[in-house]
Amino acid sequence: DQQVKQNSPSLSVQEGRISILNCDYTNSMFDYFLWYKKYPAEGPTFLISISSIKDKNEDGRFTVFLNKSAKHLSLHIVPSQPGDSAVYFCAAGNTGTASKLTFGTGTRLQVML
Amino acid sequence: KAGVTQTPRYLIKTRGQQVTLSCSPISGHRSVSWYQQTPGQGLQFLFEYFSETQRNKGNFPGRFSGRQFSNSRSEMNVSTLELGDSALYLCASTPGVGRGNTIYFGEGSWLTVV
Numbered sequence: 254d255q256q257v258k259q260n261s262p263s264l265s266v267q268e269g270r271i272s273i274l275n276c277d278y279t280n281s282m283f284d285y286f287l288w289y290k291k292y293p294a295e296g297p298t299f300l301i302s303i304s305s306i307k308d309k310n311e312d313g314r315f316t317v318f319l320n321k322s323a324k325h326l327s328l329h330i331v332p333s334q335p336g337d338s339a340v341y342f343c344a345a346g347n348t349g350t351a352s353k354l355t356f357g358t359g360t361r362l363q364v365m366l
Numbered sequence: 367k368a369g370v371t372q373t374p375r376y377l378i379k380t381r382g383q384q385v386t387l388s389c390s391p392i393s394g395h396r397s398v399s400w401y402q403q404t405p406g407q408g409l410q411f412l413f414e415y416f417s418e419t420q421r422n423k424g425n426f427p428g429r430f431s432g433r434q435f436s437n438s439r440s441e442m443n444v445s446t447l448e449l450g451d452s453a454l455y456l457c458a459s460t461p462g463v464g465r466g467n468t469i470y471f472g473e474g475s476w477l478t479v480v
Binding site for chain 2: 287289294295296297298299302342344346350352353354356357358
C-alpha cells in the first residue's frame with residue numbers, strides 16, 4: 254500500500270517559470286513532511302519541510318504548501334533554474350517515529366533553457 | 367561541519383556472502399537510520415538506532431541487521447546476500463527525537479550482488 258504518492262513521474266518546465274510538484278498521502282498519522290532533491294548516485298539532499306500545524310513554509314525559491322483536509326502537499330520552485338533538474342521526493346513522518354520516513358516514488362524535474 | 371559519511375561507496379559481492387556497511391553521522395547527531403533504494407521499490411526504511419538501541423524497524427527480513435556504537439556510528443549487515451539485495455543503501459542522521467528534526471542523508475553505499 255503506497256502511503257505517499259507522487260503521481261507525476263516527470264515534469265518539464267522552462268527556465269524562469271514556476272515548477273509545481275505534487276504529493277498525496279493516505280496516513281492521517283503523518284504530522285511532518287519533507288522534500289528532498291536527488292541526483293543519480295548521490296544521497297537525497299534536504300530542501301524544505303513542513304509541520305502539520307502549518308499550511309505553508311517558505312525558504313528562498315522553495316515553498317511547500319500543505320492541505321491537511323485533502324492530504325495533499327505541493328512544492329513550488331520559483332523561478333526554476335537549470336540546476337534544479339533532478340528527482341524530487343516527498344517524504345512523510347510521524348513525530349513519534351522521527352526518523353522513519355515514508356517516501357514517494359519521486360518526480361523527475363527537467364528545467365529547460 | 368562534516369556531513370553523514372558512508373563507507374564503502376561501491377562494492378560487489380557474490381550471492382550467499384555477507385556485507386557490512388558503515389555510517390558516521392553528523393557530529394552531535396544521536397539518531398541514525400538506514401534506507402534501501404531500488405528502482406522497483408524506491409526508498410524504503412530499514413531501521414533506526416538511537417543511543418545504541420533500535421527504535422524502529424521496517425519490513426525487511428532478518429538477514430538485514432544493524433547496530434550503533436557509543437559514538438553514534440552505525441553499521442548495517444546483510445547476511446546470505448541475494449541478487450535482489452543489489453541497491454543503494456543510504457544512512458541518515460538527525461539530532462534526536464522530536465518534531466522538526468531534519469533528517470540528513472549520506473552519499474550512500476552502492477551494493478551489487480552477482
